[in-house]
Amino acid sequence: MGDSKFCYRCMEQYDASLHVCPACGFVESDTHEPMYVPPGTILHGKYLCGILLEYNGEGATYIGTDISTGKKVHIREYVPINLCTRVKNKPTISVNYNNLAKYKAFMAEYTELNKSLARLRNNTNIPPILDMFAENNTTYTIFEYIEGVKMLDYLKENAGELSWEQVSKIFPPLFTTIGILHNAGITHRAISPDTVYITDKGELKLSGFCVSAVRTANAGLEYELFKGYAAPEQYSANSSSRQGSWTDVYGVCALLYRALTGCMPVDSLSRLKHDDLHEPHELDSRIPRHVSRVIMEGMNLNGRDRIQTITELVTKLFEQPTEEEEEELESTTVLPDPVQSSYEQQPQYQQPVYEQPAYEQPQYQQPEPQNVIHQRSQRRNDNYSYEKVNTVDRIKVPIIIGLLLLAILMTLAVIIIHMFSNPEQEESETVKPKRPSVTENVIDEPDTTKAADTEMPDLVGKFYEHSKELWKEHFVLDADYSYNDDYENDMIFEQSIKAGEMLSQGQVVKVKVSKGKSSAYIPDYNGLTVDQYKNALDKAGISDFNYQFVESKNSYGKANTVVEIQVDGKPVKPNDFFSNKEGKKLTVYFVSETSAAPQYTTAAPPQTTAVVTTQAPVVTTQAPVVTQPPTNPREPVTNPPEPVTNPPEPVEQQPVEQGNEGGENPQ
Incomplete structure (x- = not known):
């Protein structure tokens, strides 16, 4: 048997060459909820995070394991869905500046609550808290795994x-x-x-x-x-x-x-x-x-x-x-x-x-x-049995029994007629869950509409994708996207049914979802990688509806860095105005990670120098001499900006070394 790995669902170890866990049947997959920590992430240098178990408005709970001890744990992450977002494919939390005060206030309450619970760790009826730490711009609590x-x-x-x-x-x-x-x-x-x-x-x-x-x-x-x-x-x-x-x-x-x-x-x-x-x-x-x-x-x-x-x-x-x-x-x-x-x-x-x-x-x-x-x-029944029974009571009992038998026969007849006349209805009734004994005396009249049993929540200001998943078992959300300067991308700003009204299961609720701001200013791409510039565009208010990344074929620069921006084939500069409503695409050119050696489009042509000797002349070719630096030399930022709970600050540009790369003599 070769190397072993942990199953992200049951946290049992198995052969790394297998793709299906033999203990629980979990199949490895790269798909996961983008708002939550990707399975396989190491937190605090010692906790392996598994799949998402449950989530609510405060945060998410994952199964995990303590790598140092091999014991299973529950990992609770503070991640209020309506106050923050997560950087794509990273565990880092990004907080909108407008929600900063609420985010900090609720995180302080979350921390104090778990500190109070940690003091009760000797109580066997509460899962003890093993650890608590701050990371990825949020707070994590490690609970002992509940075997039950x-x-x-x-x-x-x-x-x-x-x-x-x-x-x-x-x-x-x-x-x-x-x-x-x-x-x-x-x-x-x-x-x-x-x-x-x-x-x-x-x-x-x-x-x-x-x-x-x-x-x-x-x-x-x-x-x-x-x-x-x-x-x-x-x-x-x-x-x-x-x-x-x-x-x-x-x-x-x-x-x-x-x-x-x-x-x-x-x-x-x-x-x-x-x-x-x-x-x-x-x-x-x-x-x-x-x-x-x-x-x-x-x-x-x-x-x-x-x-x-x-x-x-x-x-x-x-x-x-x-x-x-x-x-x-x-x-x-x-x-x-x-x-x-x-x-x-x-x-x-x-x-x-x-x-x-x-x-x-x-x-x-x-x-x-x-x-x-x-x-x-x-004793009461015994006393009652000695009482005298009059003639009316004797006649009354058979009459009641006869009426009951007649009612039963009529009911059976109606049931048989329905069984033969509408087989689809019979099939649907067989899969009905058994009602509690409290309501067995209530007769269900035929009704083509479902009972309104869900209160419509207030979805304004909440993210559409998360809300759709959260309420999918109760009602269906039908989204209409449009630009809105007051709401972030993917955020609901209007709903067809008012909050507090009752809904039936499967009812369609129309919502208007923001595509982001109607206009924005193009952020500076100086020294940014593709992922970093995507985040910069999103924060500036230019959503993924309006930009595309294209590999540059003839530009010079570090691999995977942005080198040029165009709109309708015309170059634009940082801080230029961009309208999302016009339907134009912002084309971002970048240098591919697999591109060949840099090509100098502004370098001088190769020069040849004749060396005259007494023997036959030998012509040697010198390396290209760069007469001026490239037009777009950029160095990547060594420390990419992490989303923090502070106002967003402009990215500092790193100094550019002029004409060093690619200028050495080829061997």
């Missing part, structure tokens, strides 16, 4: 739900960790089955930490909220929408709701319009009534009336109800407002004591209330 699966996948593998006995065993350490985070001033805002992992040992790990602007709508960054688990106050950036520990209480209770019932909770934004969230016990009678009531209280839409702290939530969840409270819970069929719950009358449970390992005590595994409820309902 997302809670969402774990639930799918376990019949979609867990019992209260299972939940009461594995969730308490997570509750303790969230309480510790709140004491440290950290609010997670994204607790959901997508951010909670479960290991092979049954331990829960909390991930998905981001700056607050990513977890709040319209707060300055591309926001990412988990539908069904985000609290209502996260859908507004107003100062009146307070966020705090009660925001995470909502997420925890929504996670418990999903784990116990197998159903995703109704989105809080929809609940604000029409609250039809069913209590967990109504969906599964095995869930203890007091647990069901506490979960509903923790998902109260009013943040002030909601359970305020994790300590209060845990106390109410695991507190054994008294016999009187149990009777009240049993007798109540229609639940009042959760704010009026009797648990509010117990202030002694609000003491924030996270250190006590009281969650593991066996008395919290409580099958007794189930038994009590079952026994009491059985």
Whole structure:
């Protein structure tokens, strides 16, 4: 076996001569998302970056490995998509000067958040931070690799739900960790089955930490909220929408709701319009009534009336109800407002004591209330059986049964008619996902339009290519390109559907996308390579729609450097005005890397000198004598300008050595 290399997806080593990873089947490819770090990049001299795992408005997460130890890691990169761009085929971040203040502010918040998490590295329910460093004009955080699966996948593998006995065993350490985070001033805002992992040992790990602007709508960054688990106050950036520990209480209770019932909770934004969230016990009678009531209280839409702290939530969840409270819970069929719950009358449970390992005590595994409820309902049934039955009741039962049978027969007849009359409809219904048990009682009327279930985001000021990829599963973007002096190239400046309106899946949304500025001034090419001058053109406002690079056949200069610029066959100079709207092409001539020896178009012709001797005359040819320097001699810049978080500065020209290259005598 020859040399080995790392697979960019699973980070396992295999034979370098192979092109397919034998461990995971990953096929090598040069294609990758241009906005993110190319796989195979070495960061900080020790971390090999693999493929992109996930991204949001704050940054991106990659799989990676520590080359020095061979251990897998998760690499988190701060790269806010609507504030910066990346230099093509390089890991370097370029920041637009207009976004500089926001970029720095959010990066400072990102750094402080991860410093706070690093202080909690001994907590086993948070992936520890191994390293943090600044590079490529941004900040990277190295997390320990999580050996486990997302809670969402774990639930799918376990019949979609867990019992209260299972939940009461594995969730308490997570509750303790969230309480510790709140004491440290950290609010997670994204607790959901997508951010909670479960290991092979049954331990829960909390991930998905981001700056607050990513977890709040319209707060300055591309926001990412988990539908069904985000609290209502996260859908507004107003100062009146307070966020705090009660925001995470909502997420925890929504996670418990999903784990116990197998159903995703109704989105809080929809609940604000029409609250039809069913209590967990109504969906599964095995869930203890007091647990069901506490979960509903923790998902109260009013943040002030909601359970305020994790300590209060845990106390109410695991507190054994008294016999009187149990009777009240049993007798109540229609639940009042959760704010009026009797648990509010117990202030002694609000003491924030996270250190006590009281969650593991066996008395919290409580099958007794189930038994009590079952026994009491059985006694009521026994009493009812001794009551006298009159003649009307005897006739009423057969009539009801007959009507039900008639209804069933009619329903079957309708189904059979539809099966034979419209086979395409039958096929489409078979691939429909199974609805949660909450909505099984709702009859779907035939409708040719899809339900509007997605809120239209505000795309103005965001990049088209990224937005198209981000929202491709919800709606389709149809782009109309035009020049715009106020927006960068590929940036959306108008959308046909206003932000906040509801869309159906697959709906087409027309957007106007900027092709860049309508006019610009041609930047200086002195000493710049092809890649450097492309960046200079882009920054000047001349997009790739309006320029082309052509190899020069007769110009002198360093390989791969720009030597001349023309428009419509006429030479132009740096700082000349250029109109993007006129449809003219800016032709940039450069010297190829594979070009032959320099040709001196301005050199004097070869001179011959006769040397007279007594013997036969010998004629020798001297080397060409350069009478003047070439017209376009240029030296490349030894240190190419890196995009930095400072105002763009002009490129300094290097001194030109006159007539040195190519002037030596040929041997």
